[in-house]
Amino acid sequence: MGRYVVPSLTPPVCTVEVGGDSTSLAPDQAQHAATIAAVGIRRGLPRRAVTIALATALQESKLRNLDHGDRDSLGLFQQRPSQGWGTPAQLQDPVYATEAFYDHLVRVRGYLDRPLTEVAQKVQRSGYPDAYARHEDRAALLAAAFTGAEPTAVTCTLPEPTSRVPADDLAASLKRELGISPAVEGDRLTGVLSSRELAWAAGSWAVAHAGRTGVTEVVVADRTWTRGRTARATKWVDGDETGATALRISTDAR
Structure with missing residues (x-):
């Protein structure tokens, strides 16, 4: 029988990578x-x-x-x-x-x-x-x-959230800090922003704040970040095309 290798669990950490x-x-x-x-x-x-x-x-x-x-x-x-x-x-x-x-x-x-x-x-x-x-x-x-100049630059490896910030409060934080007003749809925030850079700034903000807010998934354009405890699991991956400036932030339990 083959052996099952348990993925190495990474301590909570965020990594920022730009141009190598x-x-x-x-x-x-x-x-x-x-x-x-x-x-x-x-x-x-x-x-x-x-x-x-x-x-x-x-x-x-x-x-x-x-x-x-x-x-x-x-x-x-x-x-x-x-x-x-x-x-x-x-x-x-x-x-x-x-x-x-x-x-x-x-x-x-x-x-x-x-x-x-x-x-x-x-x-x-x-x-x-x-x-x-x-x-x-x-x-x-x-x-x-x-600032969103470098898409997919921010990743965080995090455990499953023990609590979640209500979507309305998360939207209020984005308004206060970044000046955007995403729509609240249940446990999701969605929006089409004014530029590609602003969309990626918002996405990077959501990933970086996920440890505090309980965010589990962030989608910007056609890329998706999913919360996880291994470095491989939390890389931005290709997803469905949603528009170059589209944003979706989820706090739903998985």
């Missing part, structure tokens, strides 16, 4: 990277702005929503309530913290053309002004994936 380069993130880190990109897209900011924000968050918190830091620093960007960035509760809201970062970033003259570490330092006023540069390449890779 890849990086791994814990699910919460991927979630925060997706949020930073989504807020930038909603605000109409270029990918370079998202890269700067991601590099800053990588340096300040390693993309973790920290409840502590130097003196009274908090959150993804280690912003300080005492310096007028917001209340402690606001700074631990990743969307608010990202908005606050971008508010300051866009006021930096020539921020799109100046060195990343110089611009980040103008916003953050860190004691380590050159530290942001070390994260630029990784941040650029993440920005390409989470």
Whole structure:
């Protein structure tokens, strides 16, 4: 009799791969990277702005929503309530913290053309002004994936969900972060978005947030990601053609 080989189960992890380069993130880190990109897209900011924000968050918190830091620093960007960035509760809201970062970033003259570490330092006023540069390449890779410029770049290997965010709440999160309003159809969200990149940004956001939301399947155009515990099972695969900018997100139990 032949032997049955049990597939190797991978710990929860998200992988971002662009042009042969890849990086791994814990699910919460991927979630925060997706949020930073989504807020930038909603605000109409270029990918370079998202890269700067991601590099800053990588340096300040390693993309973790920290409840502590130097003196009274908090959150993804280690912003300080005492310096007028917001209340402690606001700074631990990743969307608010990202908005606050971008508010300051866009006021930096020539921020799109100046060195990343110089611009980040103008916003953050860190004691380590050159530290942001070390994260630029990784941040650029993440920005390409989470802004939708690179389809199928984001995958996550996750266990079966123990809880699920209601579809209405998931739609509200997409509206708040990315600025899109998918239709709610039972336990699914569907929509035809305004561009291919926006559709892939939404799909990548849904995959990255799946650990929190309980999403089990994401379809963008003719590609499908299905939640699973092996790296092979969670690759984007060919599916039915649904239109180049079509999106479907499911949280149904399988």
